[in-house]
Amino acid sequence: MSYLRNKKMAFVLTIALICCFVFAGAAFAATNLTVYSDSKNPATGEYTNNFKADHDYSLNIELNDISVPLNNFCSDKKPADATNKLYVDFEFVDEDYNFDIAKDQVVNVVLDVNGTDYLVRVIPEIMEEEACGSVADRVYFTIERQRIPVSGLNAVVNNVKISGLKVTTPSTPDDNYNVCIGHTNAMCAIQACTNVRVVETVAKIELDAPEGCLYAGNVVQIGGTVYSTEPVECGSDELKPWSHTTWPVVIEIMQKITGYDDCDKKVVTYKNAINPSGENGVDECGNVTCVDPCVGEPIAAVIAHTDSNGEYKASIKLPACLYDEDGNAIEYIVRARTIEVQDENLDGAVEYFNDYVVSKDFVPAEAIEDLGNKKESADRNHIKRSVVAPAAKAHAWLQSDEDFINIIPGEPWTIKMSDLGQQIDCDGIYPVTICLTDKYCNVTPNMDPCGENREALKVELIALVDGTKSIVAGEFFDAEYGNKIVFTEILPGEECVTVWFKPTKTGVINLEASAIIGNQNRFAGDCNLEVNCDDCLLEATYLVVADGCELFDYNPPMAGWPVKVSVHYEDAGDLRVELLDPETREAVEWATWDTILYKTGYNLNYDADGTKVTGDYFTHPNLTGYTPLKSDFYVYVDACDAIGKSLIVKIVDEANRVHDEILIGEFVTPVELVRAMEPNGWQILSTPKTLAGDGNMKFLLGVEQNAANPYSDILTFKNGAWQQVSDSAQLQPLDAYYVNFKQNWCEDVCVECSGAEKPIYAAYVYDRITDPRGLTLTTKNLQQGWNFVGPSFNEEEISYKEAYTWFCSMDDYFYYDPCDAVCEENVPTFDGQINPYMLFQNDALYRMLGAACADCKVVINHGGSGLEAATFDTMPEYGNEWVDMFYGEELGDREDDTFFFGDPNTLANLAHFTTAAVSNGTQPAWANDPYYMAFNGDGYWVYVANSTQPIVAQAQLEMLENVQAQPIQLIPTLNDAK
Numbered sequence: 002m003s004y005l006r007n008k009k010m011a012f013v014l015t016i017a018l019i020c021c022f023v024f025a026g027a028a029f030a031a032t033n034l035t036v037y038s039d040s041k042n043p044a045t046g047e048y049t050n051n052f053k054a055d056h057d058y059s060l061n062i063e064l065n066d067i068s069v070p071l072n073n074f075c076s077d078k079k080p081a082d083a084t085n086k087l088y089v090d091f092e093f094v095d096e097d098y099n100f101d102i103a104k105d106q107v108v109n110v111v112l113d114v115n116g117t118d119y120l121v122r123v124i125p126e127i128m129e130e131e132a133c134g135s136v137a138d139r140v141y142f143t144i145e146r147q148r149i150p151v152s153g154l155n156a157v158v159n160n161v162k163i164s165g166l167k168v169t170t171p172s173t174p175d176d177n178y179n180v181c182i183g184h185t186n187a188m189c190a191i192q193a194c195t196n197v198r199v200v201e202t203v204a205k206i207e208l209d210a211p212e213g214c215l216y217a218g219n220v221v222q223i224g225g226t227v228y229s230t231e232p233v234e235c236g237s238d239e240l241k242p243w244s245h246t247t248w249p250v251v252i253e254i255m256q257k258i259t260g261y262d263d264c265d266k267k268v269v270t271y272k273n274a275i276n277p278s279g280e281n282g283v284d285e286c287g288n289v290t291c292v293d294p295c296v297g298e299p300i301a302a303v304i305a306h307t308d309s310n311g312e313y314k315a316s317i318k319l320p321a322c323l324y325d326e327d328g329n330a331i332e333y334i335v336r337a338r339t340i341e342v343q344d345e346n347l348d349g350a351v352e353y354f355n356d357y358v359v360s361k362d363f364v365p366a367e368a369i370e371d372l373g374n375k376k377e378s379a380d381r382n383h384i385k386r387s388v389v390a391p392a393a394k395a396h397a398w399l400q401s402d403e404d405f406i407n408i409i410p411g412e413p414w415t416i417k418m419s420d421l422g423q424q425i426d427c428d429g430i431y432p433v434t435i436c437l438t439d440k441y442c443n444v445t446p447n448m449d450p451c452g453e454n455r456e457a458l459k460v461e462l463i464a465l466v467d468g469t470k471s472i473v474a475g476e477f478f479d480a481e482y483g484n485k486i487v488f489t490e491i492l493p494g495e496e497c498v499t500v501w502f503k504p505t506k507t508g509v510i511n512l513e514a515s516a517i518i519g520n521q522n523r524f525a526g527d528c529n530l531e532v533n534c535d536d537c538l539l540e541a542t543y544l545v546v547a548d549g550c551e552l553f554d555y556n557p558p559m560a561g562w563p564v565k566v567s568v569h570y571e572d573a574g575d576l577r578v579e580l581l582d583p584e585t586r587e588a589v590e591w592a593t594w595d596t597i598l599y600k601t602g603y604n605l606n607y608d609a610d611g612t613k614v615t616g617d618y619f620t621h622p623n624l625t626g627y628t629p630l631k632s633d634f635y636v637y638v639d640a641c642d643a644i645g646k647s648l649i650v651k652i653v654d655e656a657n658r659v660h661d662e663i664l665i666g667e668f669v670t671p672v673e674l675v676r677a678m679e680p681n682g683w684q685i686l687s688t689p690k691t692l693a694g695d696g697n698m699k700f701l702l703g704v705e706q707n708a709a710n711p712y713s714d715i716l717t718f719k720n721g722a723w724q725q726v727s728d729s730a731q732l733q734p735l736d737a738y739y740v741n742f743k744q745n746w747c748e749d750v751c752v753e754c755s756g757a758e759k760p761i762y763a764a765y766v767y768d769r770i771t772d773p774r775g776l777t778l779t780t781k782n783l784q785q786g787w788n789f790v791g792p793s794f795n796e797e798e799i800s801y802k803e804a805y806t807w808f809c810s811m812d813d814y815f816y817y818d819p820c821d822a823v824c825e826e827n828v829p830t831f832d833g834q835i836n837p838y839m840l841f842q843n844d845a846l847y848r849m850l851g852a853a854c855a856d857c858k859v860v861i862n863h864g865g866s867g868l869e870a871a872t873f874d875t876m877p878e879y880g881n882e883w884v885d886m887f888y889g890e891e892l893g894d895r896e897d898d899t900f901f902f903g904d905p906n907t908l909a910n911l912a913h914f915t916t917a918a919v920s921n922g923t924q925p926a927w928a929n930d931p932y933y934m935a936f937n938g939d940g941y942w943v944y945v946a947n948s949t950q951p952i953v954a955q956a957q958l959e960m961l962e963n964v965q966a967q968p969i970q971l972i973p974t975l976n977d978a979k
Contacts, residue, residue: 033065034193036180039165040372044344044361050195053342054202055172055230056368057102062089062163064182064193071114071156073189075146080126083143085186087161090137092179093171095235097131099138102167110144113160119149125166133235140166141185167369172230174201200342200365204230204240205381206250208337208401214451217294217321217411217441218277223252224314225337225401227307242311250313250339253302254320254406257332273299274320274333277441281414286511286528289415291442294321305337313337319408321441334403338384341371341397371397411439412450416460416491418514418525422586424653424660427507427534430481435460435489435514435525436497446496454493460516461488462500467509467529474510474532476503491516504532507658533653538661540567541650544605544961545769547669548797548838560668561608561640561693561766563598566650568621568632572657575618578634579651583664586649588615591642594650596623596634603775604768605961607671607693608640636665640766641824643668670826674765674796675839676909676938677815680711680745680758684909685863685940687737687791689842689956690767696731698740701763703827711761714741718789734954735781737791737940739908747818759818763938764827770960779954783853788943792849792935793954796842814904815840841901842937844955846917849935850943853950860917861942864908868901870932899931911936 035050039059042049052058076083093099103125110121126141142163149156171178181194208225215221227243227250255271262268278297282290305315317335325331344364370383384398419434437458439445448454464475478501479486491498502512511528545562558564568576580592595611596619613619622630636650647666654660671693678684686701694700698715715726716739726738747759770776779793817830829836847854905911913932935941937956 032067032191032193033063034180034182034195035061035063035065036195036197037061038366040367042362042364042366044364049362049364049366051198051200051363051365052170053365053368054170054174054199055204056202057167057169057370058366058368060163060166060168062166062180062182064161064191065159067158067161067191069158069184069189069191070154071112071146071149071151071158073186074158074184075112075144075149077146080124080141080143083145085143086126086184087142087144087191088183088185089140089142089163089166090179090181090183091140091168092135092137092181094135094173094175094178095133095232096136096138096169096171097129099169099171100127100129100140100167102169103127103140106165106167108142108163108165110142111162111164112144112149112158114149114151114156114158116159117151121145121148123163137181170197170199172204172232174199174231198363198365200363202230202365203243203248203339203341203399204228206337206339206399206401208252208335208404210404211335211406215319215406216409216450217323217439217443218319219411219450220316220318222314222316223335223337224305224312225250227311227313227339229311243307244309244311245343246307246309248307248339250305250307250315250337251302252305252315252317252335252337254300254317254333254335255403256320257334257403259332271334275322276300276318277321281440286526287513287524288417288526289523291415291438291440292321294323294441294443319406321408321411321439321443323408323410323443333406333408335406336401336403338398338400341383341399367397409450410443410445411441413437413445413447413455413458413518414440415518415523416514416516416525417442418512418527421502421512421527421530423529424531424533425504426660427504427532427658430478430501430503432481432499433477433502433512433527434497434499435491437491437518444496446494447491448494457493458491458516458518459488460491460498460514462486462512462514464502464504464510464512466506467511472506474504474506474508475512476505477501478503507532507534531653531655531658533658533660536570536659536661538568538570538652538659539650539663540569541565541663541665542567543665545671545959557669558666559671560638560643561671562605562769563609563635563637564665565598566594566634566636566663568634568652569629570621570632570654570659571629572654572659573621573630574654574656576621576632577616577618577653577655578613579615579649579653579662580636581615581649581651581662583647583649589646589648591639591646592636592648594634594636596632598635598771599637600771603770603772604693605771607766607768609637611635611637638668640671641827644670644824644826670829671766672764672827672829672839673767674842674937675828675835676763676765677760677835677840677905678740678742678763678909679907680742680761682907683739683741685737686740686763686909687938687940688732688734688765689791689793689796689937689954690734690958692732693766693768695729696768697729698726698732698738699728701732701765702761703764703824710743711745712740712742715739718787721784721786734779734793734956735791735952737789739940760814762828765938768958770958773960776958776960778957780951781954783857783943783945783950783952785945785948788945789940790849790943790952791940792844792937793956794842794844794849794935794937795956796937798844798955841911843911843934846912846914846933846935848955849952851952853943853945853952856945856947856950857943858918858946859944860914861944862906862910862912862915862917863940863942864906864910866913866915867904867906867911868913869903870899870901870913872899901934910939910941912939912941 037048037050041047076085104127107122107124110123112119121144123142123144128139130136130138176198177196178199179194179196184191206225206227211221211223213221227248228240229243231241233239233241254274256274258270260268275295275297277292277294279292281292284290300318300320303315303317305313307313320333323331342365343359382400384400415438416435417438421431425431436444437447447458462477464473466472466474477486478484481501489498489500510530510532511526514525516523542565543558544565545559546556547559578594580589582589593611594613599606599609619634621632623632645667647664649662649664651660651662692700702711704710717724717726717736742761745759745761747757815835816833817828817835829839850857901913912935917933
């Protein structure tokens with residue numbers, strides 16, 4: 002079978018095969034030899050013997066119809082001792098390294114013996130001559146027959162195929178490089194030859210640094226040289242320049258972006274540099290507006306062509322966008338690329354002309370470098386097909402090394418003034434900076450680009466009441482407490498100058514600076530600036546706060562709950578409300594406000610949205626019966642986005658030019674208890690209080706409204722029967738639930754968590770009531786027989802009696818998996834672990850049961866004992882280390898205290914006991930045993946012996962102070978408030 006379509010260039014010599022003493026009367030056979038690459042001709046899609054010069058290829062060699070005896074063809078000795086060897090001669094020119102990449106490599110040899118194929122693995126022996134001129138490099142193949150279970154005179158080799166012989170083609174192109182094959186056994190003479198075609202190929206492309214002054218928007222010349230693979234003389238490392246005068250070179254400027262992925266691995270990407278679009282103009286404040294240098298179409302690559310010396314040159318425009326959105330300098334590089342060989346894969350985006358027509362049959366196969374996108378050396382960058390676009394049919398390319406270009410701002414064009422924001426105080430003094438810029442708004446020095454300094458630039462200054470030409474609104478100074486000035490100067494070589502401004506009028510004013518640049522009047526201004534006088538008008542009340550005694554050194558507001566803001570102001574009128582970021586003074590997107598306090602029934606709504614945003618107004622006063630006049634409004638913040646942030650609440654009386662502001666926060670997580678649940682199986686959950694929001698399992702697990710549930714079933718046991726619990730059912734204190742969780746696989750790219758199950762976190766946020774009528778004392782009647790009960794402890798109370806119980810959560814189970822939530826702060830952590838204050842909320846087991854304790858006989862912790870318990874003396878691995886880590890205290894007289902550590906049980910309960918049995922039916926039987934602890938979030942089976950017994954929830958809802966007298970809107974559901 003032949004893979005060669007071009008019969009002229011791929012001729013096969015038919016030779017005589019003489020095998021002595023093999024068959025009586027049989028002495029000759031017709032033999033075919035073919036040599037082709039693993040990759041195909043990209044123009045025809047078929048295998049070919051056309052190759053690029055000085056490239057690496059994996060060759061296939063086929064020898065067909067030889068009919069030689071197996072015993073003469075193969076060997077049963079190791080290669081060093083074998084006399085039967087197949088060999089292949091490659092007649093290459095001026096080379097001494099063609100088979101370096103084949104050394105110590107294994108090739109596959111397939112023998113057709115009596116019609117059956119046998120695979121033999123062979124390490125070829127390389128006989129490579131070091132000489133200039135025409136040489137024949139020889140490769141020996143010792144084909145051993147140990148794996149070929151055929152013997153005798155009737156074992157005949159019909160065909161041979163060698164696959165995977167790696168070779169570097171000659172650097173000197175030639176259409177007729179002979180490849181011949183033979184055998185060392187004198188009893189069996191094989192000789193056949195064919196030719197391979199090595200075509201002209203570009204070896205490398207070099208790029209010279211851009212010429213000229215590299216300033217923003219300037220047009221510069223860029224050039225370089227293209228080289229062929231041919232040496233200037235035999236044995237020389239110097240290459241000949243490319244001789245074709247119409248060879249295309251693509252030159253492009255790119256933005257280089259260096260970053261890091263989620264596993265801190267360096268990642269380099271490129272994006273097109275931008276060609277600024279638009280024209281300069283004048284804005285409403287009289288400022289000359291700049292062309293935005295970072296918006297527009299990409300700077301098009303330019304096409305150059307080589308001359309007879311291989312040199313190319315073209316002009317290209319430099320980008321003017323010098324800084325990214327964060328103010329960091331952008332790194333630009335310039336690079337050039339060219340196609341390696343002439344083929345018929347024309348590129349519509351690259352205009353060039355062939356100086357001769359290339360038949361598609363002569364297109365060479367892709368080399369190993371092209372297929373692997375390999376950088377062969379410092380200046381030989383191969384780019385595999387289809388990487389470069391746009392292209393009708395992609396070429397294989399060579400790319401130059403990239404060259405960093407340092408672009409500086411252009412010549413001075415106008416001036417700009419720093420922005421004082423929308424509002425300033427009438428008693429303040431403020432720095433104002435005036436800078437020179439080029440036409441692209443890049444700050445530039447007072448000098449000619451890449452040249453000499455210019456003279457000092459005089460800048461006149463004035464402040465006027467808005468809408469007037471003569472009423473002065475303020476004074477300028479040369480320092481914060483300096484001299485009054487009416488002009489300033491930007492000194493030679495300097496970019497900016499800073500002066501100070503103090504307003505003398507309230508209301509809306511305009512600041513103006515003017516200069517003459519290049520005989521043109523240039524203006525800069527800060528117009529529509531509000532000047533208001535500060536007054537003490539505001540107070541803030543955090544309706545729901547975190548427990549400052551344990552988690553924080555103050556009582557910060559919890560995110561997701563509203564903050565009441567009160568205005569004390571004697572003048573009636575419309576007030577503007579602003580919600581601002583403390584650092585940027587920009588409006589925040591995660592906060593809204595309203596004059597209404599949203600609630601459902603007697604419960605305050607959680608994570609509600611107000612109907613008003615920054616810049617909206619309300620009419621003051623909005624309350625009656627207060628002296629002096631008073632108004633209230635409520636700021637609503639997002640339960641997730643507000644965590645860790647602070648907020649400025651500001652009001653403005655535009656009529657009287659009075660303002661005040663107050664800082665709120667920073668906001669902390671609203672989560673008050675965390676349970677980590679194992680995925681893919683039944684787990685137990687309960688809640689000590691009614692939950693905020695929808696109050697159901699989806700809310701507890703942080704599942705968004707339309708997202709898939711992480712569980713398949715919820716069950717509870719009540720009144721002696723199993724009950725199915727719906728997704729929308731509100732979870733009840735004192736009830737416990739079995740939840741059948743699904744698999745929860747981490748899909749993050751990091752190796753630390755990829756392909757591993759991760760916990761599912763239950764994050765508890767409890768209801769808040771606004772009226773005593775909402776204070777429902779939850780009770781549960783225990784029926785005779787088995788009952789499934791969830792604890793309801795007050796998390797702020799100390800555990801049994803006056804003793805301390807320490808928790809050592811050193812196990813990985815309690816380590817927060819960062820591959821989890823969108824809002825990670827909803828799982829509060831401490832030193833990388835779930836915060837112990839929000840993980841362990843416990844009390845004595847007998848206190849959970851209360852009056853029912855005397856009549857219940859057995860309590861079962863289903864799933865087995867959870868945490869382990871010990872005293873300090875019996876747990877040296879954890880005790881002192883953990884106490885010091887979390888509390889920084891000496892143990893002192895606490896060495897006899899009980900420590901809990903380790904994992905929950907298989908169903909997620911934390912309690913240490915497995916079975917608690919009452920002795921003598923008395924309450925003190927459990928009260929005196931420190932190991933019988935129960936935990937919020939657990940669920941236990943309780944057996945009641947004789948009659949119905951009630952238990953009462955100890956954890957009651959927090960009632961908010963001073964909200965019932967304020968305007969309240971009753972709405973049926975949380976969703977209606979959003």
